[in-house]
Amino acid sequence: MTRHRNAIRMAFALWAALFGLVLLPVGAPATEPSSDMHLSVLSAKPIPSLSSQTIGLGQSPQILASRLAAVEAEVERRAYHIRRQAEPALPDAPSAYLAHNLAHHLHFSFKPQGIVVTSSKADTWRWGLSLTGYGAVGQVQPVPPAERVVDENRIEYRRPGLTEWYVNDARGLEQGFTLQEPPTIETGNQSRLELVFAVDGNLTPGLADNGETLELNAADGTVALRFAGLHAFDATGRSLPSRFVLREKQLAIHVDVRGARYPVTIDPLITSQLLPDDNTARSFSVAAAGDVNGDGYGDVIIGAQNLVVVYYGGPSGIDLDDEEPWTQQIDQPYARFGDSVAAAGDVDGDGYGDVIIGAHFYRRDEIVEGGAYKFEVGAAYVYYGSSDGIDATRPPWLMEGNHHGARFGWSVSSAGDVNGDSFGDVIVGAPDHYEHHHGTVRKGRAFVYFGGPDGIRGDAPWVMIS
Numbered sequence: 001m002t003r004h005r006n007a008i009r010m011a012f013a014l015w016a017a018l019f020g021l022v023l024l025p026v027g028a029p030a031t032e033p034s035s036d037m038h039l040s041v042l043s044a045k046p047i048p049s050l051s052s053q054t055i056g057l058g059q060s061p062q063i064l065a066s067r068l069a070a071v072e073a074e075v076e077r078r079a080y081h082i083r084r085q086a087e088p089a090l091p092d093a094p095s096a097y098l099a100h101n102l103a104h105h106l107h108f109s110f111k112p113q114g115i116v117v118t119s120s121k122a123d124t125w126r127w128g129l130s131l132t133g134y135g136a137v138g139q140v141q142p143v144p145p146a147e148r149v150v151d152e153n154r155i156e157y158r159r160p161g162l163t164e165w166y167v168n169d170a171r172g173l174e175q176g177f178t179l180q181e182p183p184t185i186e187t188g189n190q191s192r193l194e195l196v197f198a199v200d201g202n203l204t205p206g207l208a209d210n211g212e213t214l215e216l217n218a219a220d221g222t223v224a225l226r227f228a229g230l231h232a233f234d235a236t237g238r239s240l241p242s243r244f245v246l247r248e249k250q251l252a253i254h255v256d257v258r259g260a261r262y263p264v265t266i267d268p269l270i271t272s273q274l275l276p277d278d279n280t281a282r283s284f285s286v287a288a289a290g291d292v293n294g295d296g297y298g299d300v301i302i303g304a305q306n307l308v309v310v311y312y313g314g315p316s317g318i319d320l321d322d323e324e325p326w327t328q329q330i331d332q333p334y335a336r337f338g339d340s341v342a343a344a345g346d347v348d349g350d351g352y353g354d355v356i357i358g359a360h361f362y363r364r365d366e367i368v369e370g371g372a373y374k375f376e377v378g379a380a381y382v383y384y385g386s387s388d389g390i391d392a393t394r395p396p397w398l399m400e401g402n403h404h405g406a407r408f409g410w411s412v413s414s415a416g417d418v419n420g421d422s423f424g425d426v427i428v429g430a431p432d433h434y435e436h437h438h439g440t441v442r443k444g445r446a447f448v449y450f451g452g453p454d455g456i457r458g459d460a461p462w463v464m465i466s
Contacts, residue, residue, distance in 0.1 A: 071302070071311065071318065076102075078327055079307040080153040080168045082110065085331060097148065097155055098331060100306050103170040104272035106225075110148065110155050114198075115166070117173075117225060117270065120306075120334060125218050127201035127225060129251070131157075131164055135183040137192040137254065172271035175227075179264045182257070193255040195266065205251065211243030214251070214268075230268040234260040242266060290343035290353025292385035299389075301355050303338025306330065308357055310390055326390040328357075328383065335359040335379070344382050345414040345424025347451030352385030354455075356426050358409030364400055377401035378408030380428045382456050397456040399428070399449065406433035406445070415448050418462075423451030 082099040097110040100120060109116040114130025133140040146157035146164065157164040161181055167174040177195060199205070203216035203224055214227035232242040232255045240260055245252040255266060289301040289310050297313030310326040311318045330337045340358035347354050362379035378401035384391045401408025411429035418425050426449050433445040448462040 075302050075304050075309050078309060079304050082150050082153060082155050082168060083329060097150055099168045101168055101173060102305055104172050106272055108168065108173060112145065125202050125224055127203045127216055128199060130198045132196050132198050134162065134195045137194045140194055140196050172269050174267065174269050177266040179262060181262050191256065191258045193257045195253045197251045199249060199251050205246055207244055207246060214244045226271050227268045228271065232264065232266045234262065234264050236261055240264065285339055285341050287342045289355050290345065292353045292355065293389040294352050294387060301341045303341040303357065306335065306337045308338040308341060310355065312389055330359065332362060335362040340410060340412045342413045344426050345416065347382060347424040347426065348384060348455045349423050349453060354382055354384050355390065356412045357381045358412040360407040360410040362400065362409065375404045377404060378406055378430060380409045380412055382426060384455060401430060403433050406430040418448060419450060425450050426456065
């Protein structure tokens with residue numbers, strides 16, 4: 001039922017984008033506009049809207065619903081992909097790979113030595129896990145550095161004889177270890193296999209279900225993470241007894257491998273304490289993107305919680321299998337990047353449409369009284385079109401808000417060409433921007449930024465205060 005409702009919402013959003021209606025992100029609360037704030041956007045050069053061919057209008061409702069459902073499913077699938085961090089945390093440091101889990105509100109950082117898990121709803125806890133060694137119990141040998149290999153929503157840490165792997169999807173983060181052959185031992189037998197991990201962070205571990213489940217508790221006693229479904233099996237599919245073992249600042253997995261045929265696989269699942277949130281996983285914002293590749297067909301931009309996808313139109317509409325869409329994420333899982341998306345017009349006058357994306361919970365590091373703090377200021381990004389679609393080689397324009405908690409980027413749009421210089425301009429809303437003026441509080445601002453030959457200009461914007 002939820003999937004059907006969201007397909008209907010998405011269909012309406014695409015229809016609304018076609019006819020120029022104002023869109024709220026799917027799932028966003030509908031709020032009445034302030035009675036003392038009125039904005040008019042005049043466009044001298046209209047944005048190309050979605051063509052009926054692009055989204056399938058004119059076809060039967062069943063075909064349109066099927067096409068929209070396919071787009072929705074594809075966007076959701078891509079939301080779980082693992083990607084390389086844009087910039088390392090420290091100069092000359094190896095890049096991490098990042099992933100966001102919509103259903104469980106978790107954020108994963110896959111570093112060279114292991115993984116770090118945080119919550120994407122709050123940053124009050126973190127937990128790290130690194131494989132340090134494996135072997136027969138009592139004869140554990142340290143592991144060498146691993147080669148990381150990524151394929152969509154799967155990452156592998158490859159070592160000789162051992163592959164550590166993770167799969168990110170709506171179930172959570174599946175963790176696995178595949179041993180190709182028995183470990184080398186000096187004496188004794190190989191009846192019990194042991195994997196040893198270093199752990200860090202501020203969660204307190206505890207065992208449940210006779211050692212088959214590991215629960216990690218936050219400071220308030222709630223279960224923040226759960227490692228469950230621990231399952232080991234050999235090459236024939238035979239189940240092997242396995243359990244978690246806790247030590248000080250260490251975690252181990254013991255597996256009884258007597259009579260096992262290699263390779264042996266060990267496979268737990270990492271989830272949050274919350275049930276999968278279907279509404280969060282399927283929250284979309286949708287708009288016409290204009291014609292970002294100049295082929296004469298309208299394109300579509302879709303935002304889905306820190307993932308933005310641009311699908312290119314063509315003679316047969318949007319073909320999910322014909323052309324690779326443009327996708328973009330940012331390194332702040334809390335920022336709500338993509339909650340607002342829109343066509344920006346042609347802000348640099350090169351003949352290709354550009355797009356604007358809001359991230360109204362974007363955070364900026366600031367030094368206050370000798371300490372470093374993160375403040376939610378919001379941000380807006382403009383990405384530029386080209387003959388190949390959105391230009392992946394050209395850095396986007398980024399504007400951060402200048403007021404804490406203002407939710408700058410809550411709404412974004414093309415403003416048309418407000419100053420008549422033949423370059424498109426953009427408008428960004430900050431509904432929670434407060435200003436005290438002669439004893440009264442004035443809430444809400446809109447900022448218009450002007451285009452130019454190099455893109456959005458760096459001069460001061462025009463500001464509208466409610």
